[in-house]
Amino acid sequence: MHYDPYLAQHRTRAADLRAEADAYRLATAARQPYAMRTRLGWTLVEVGLRLAAPRPVLAH
Helix, strand or coil: CCCHHHHHHHHHHHHHHHHHHHHHHHHHHHHHHHHHHHHHHHHHHHHHHHHHCCCCCCCC
């Protein structure tokens, strides 16, 4: 039994996985500036909702 065909298949698959990982890293790096903007936006929404909510009435 020769292992050459299996080794070639393994090398091809490993190269494909490396290419996918590189593409994912590039896509993630390109998306990073929006992550900060999104977090800031949701924080502002939360603050706005807290300011707009009526204050509870305290009973004496």
